[in-house]
Structure formats: C-alpha cells, structure tokens
Amino acid sequence: MTGYSVSTSGLGVSYGRTAALTDVTIDLAPDRIHGLLGRNGAGKSTLLSTIASLRAPSAGTVAVDGGDPFEDERRMEHTCLVRECGDVIGDESLKVNLDWFALARPSFDRMYAESLLDRFGLDPRKKPQALSRGQASAFGVVVGLASRSPLTMFDEVHLGMDAPSRNTFYEALLADFAEHPRTIVVSSHLISEIETMLETVTIIDQGRLLLSEEADDLRARGVTLTGPADAVDRLTAGQTVIGSRDLGPTRQATLFGDLDTAVLDRAADHGVTAGPVPLQDLFIHLTERTSRTEAHA
Numbered sequence: 001m002t003g004y005s006v007s008t009s010g011l012g013v014s015y016g017r018t019a020a021l022t023d024v025t026i027d028l029a030p031d032r033i034h035g036l037l038g039r040n041g042a043g044k045s046t047l048l049s050t051i052a053s054l055r056a057p058s059a060g061t062v063a064v065d066g067g068d069p070f071e072d073e074r075r076m077e078h079t080c081l082v083r084e085c086g087d088v089i090g091d092e093s094l095k096v097n098l099d100w101f102a103l104a105r106p107s108f109d110r111m112y113a114e115s116l117l118d119r120f121g122l123d124p125r126k127k128p129q130a131l132s133r134g135q136a137s138a139f140g141v142v143v144g145l146a147s148r149s150p151l152t153m154f155d156e157v158h159l160g161m162d163a164p165s166r167n168t169f170y171e172a173l174l175a176d177f178a179e180h181p182r183t184i185v186v187s188s189h190l191i192s193e194i195e196t197m198l199e200t201v202t203i204i205d206q207g208r209l210l211l212s213e214e215a216d217d218l219r220a221r222g223v224t225l226t227g228p229a230d231a232v233d234r235l236t237a238g239q240t241v242i243g244s245r246d247l248g249p250t251r252q253a254t255l256f257g258d259l260d261t262a263v264l265d266r267a268a269d270h271g272v273t274a275g276p277v278p279l280q281d282l283f284i285h286l287t288e289r290t291s292r293t294e295a296h297a
C-alpha cells in the first residue's frame with residue numbers, strides 16, 4: 001500500500017472567535033517525510049487534527065488521498081495521528097491496547113510493535129496511566145510506527161522523550177520508512193534534531209502558512225560566511241544578514257534570501273568560508289520576522 005497525499009485549500013479553523021488557522025493551502029506528496037514547523041500556538045495541532053478528521057474546517061477544504069476524509073471510513077482507518085494526549089485506553093495494559101490497535105488499524109504489524117516496546121524498554125503488562133510522560137510518548141511512537149498507516153502524523157510526540165529515546169524514535173522511523181514507504185508528517189518547534197530526516201518543510205506562523213517547500217530548497221536560501229570581520233562585512237554589505245557573531249577577530253554572518261552568487265564565488269579569495277545554515281536558524285529568523293512585522297503593523 002502506498003502513502004496518501006494530503007492537500008488543503010483555503011483552510012480555516014476557528015475555536016469560537018479564535019481563528020487558529022486562516023487560508024492555509026498546502027500539498028504534501030505521498031511517500032515522503034514532511035516537517036510541520038511552527039512556534040507555540042501557531043496552529044500545528046489544529047492542522048493535523050483537521051487532516052485526521054477529528055475537527056471540521058470552518059472554511060476551505062481538506063483532501064486526503066484525493067478525497068474528503070471527514071467520516072470516510074477507509075481514509076480514517078488508514079490515517080494515524082499520534083498526539084501527546086495519548087488516545088489510548090488508560091486502564092488496560094499496553095498489550096491489550098496493542099490488541100485493540102491491531103483490530104482498528106488494517107496495516108498494524110503486531111510483531112513489529114512488540115519489538116519496538118522492547119527497544120523502548122516498555123513493559124507490555126503496564127497500563128498507560130502508570131507510564132511516565134516520556135514512556136507514554138514512546139508508546140505513542142510504537143503505535144504510530146507499527147500502524148504503518150498510509151498517512152502517519154506525529155504531533156510533537158517526541159518532545160517528552162529523553163535524548164536516547166528520541167534517537168531510537170528517529171532511527172526506527174527512518175529504517176521502517178525505508179522498508180515501508182508511506183506519508184509521514186512530523187510536527188515540532190524543535191527542529192535541529194529532526195531536520196536531517198525532513199524532505200519537505202511547511203512552516204505556519206500565527207495560523208497562516210509561511211512557506212511549504214523542499215527542505216533542500218529552503219536550506220539553499222541561507223548561507224553562513226566565516227572569516228576576518230572586515231572581509232565578511234565587505235562581502236555581506238547590501239545583503240540580508242539574519243545573524244552575526246564574533247569569536248575574536250573572526251566573524252560569522254548568516255545570510256538569507258536571494259543570495260548574490262558572485263559574493264560566494266569571491267569569498268574564498270578573501271579568506272572567508274561559506275557553509276550551510278541549520279534549518280532551525282532559518283525557522284527562528286522567519287518566525288521572528290513575521291511576529292515583529294505584525295507587532296509593528
């Protein structure tokens with residue numbers, strides 16, 4: 001079974017008078033790993049729960065695998081949204097919960113789920129209500145991965161897990177995705193750890209779409225220049241500098257936007273090296289700038 005595509009058109013979602021999403025139009029291709037990034041309250045959870053048909057749009061449309069997922073049995077049972085709040089039976093053992101997921105999810109792989117429980121050090125006899133926050137998150141990851149759903153979405157689920165467990169999650173996700181390609185969406189406001197596995201990046205800010213593009217294209221819009229301060233200043237004059245820091249006489253400046261390639265070509269002649277910019281830095285810049293713009297509007 002191949003992954004589902006996801007698209008939204010002019011999507012709006014409101015909670016009473018609060019507009020959580022406004023005019024969001026995105027297209028997420030099947031069988032890829034997509035990152036959904038946004039600051040606290042940006043609307044990530046609202047977008048994912050609307051795609052999963054847990055919430056109805058106030059405006060616009062959502063299409064999963066080319067059709068409306070709302071109350072559509074096939075699309076809903078093949079869509080798995082893992083949220084921090086759990087969606088598990090709290091007073092039954094993990095083993096019984098897995099039995100239940102195996103019945104509810106057509107592609108669920110029970111043996112894989114048990115091997116993941118083992119990898120995360122989770123006791124199948126324990127009940128979800130007796131798990132720590134990190135263990136509960138890990139159980140969500142087990143369910144999400146073992147569901148092998150054509151559309152699997154992890155809503156900031158890794159944030160409560162410790163570093164070794166997060167690493168286990170990333171490794172398991174990449175290995176299982178290689179063997180069973182499907183559409184994966186990972187939402188987060190902590191990007192540095194997950195950025196290498198993201199193929200596309202969608203950023204929402206204050207309920208509006210900021211960008212949705214290939215991760216490599218976004219990275220290509222930023223560059224760091226490191227070298228003697230005066231040489232870096234000469235090269236960056238007239239360009240959009242989004243950050244700068246000094247270490248003794250050495251300056252590192254981060255540029256973003258339509259980069260002047262002539263500058264990059266000249267950099268080496270001036271003893272300046274050009275390097276990539278972490279997505280996290282671009283994300284901070286992009287979301288800071290919009291917040292400031294709106295604040296001063």
Ligand SMILES: Nc1ncnc2c1ncn2[C@@H]1O[C@H](COP(=O)(O)OP(=O)(O)OP(=O)(O)O)[C@@H](O)[C@H]1O
Nearest residue numbers: 015018020038039040041042043044045046047189
């Ligand atoms: N049940 C609700 N009732 C009213 N407002 C809500 C509700 N849920 C979310 N909101 C509001 O909708 C907006 C988007 O919230 P959402 O939870 O989707 O953001 P998020 O990007 O997932 O945030 P975070 O990273 O902090 O989890 C916020 O302004 C939030 O206060």
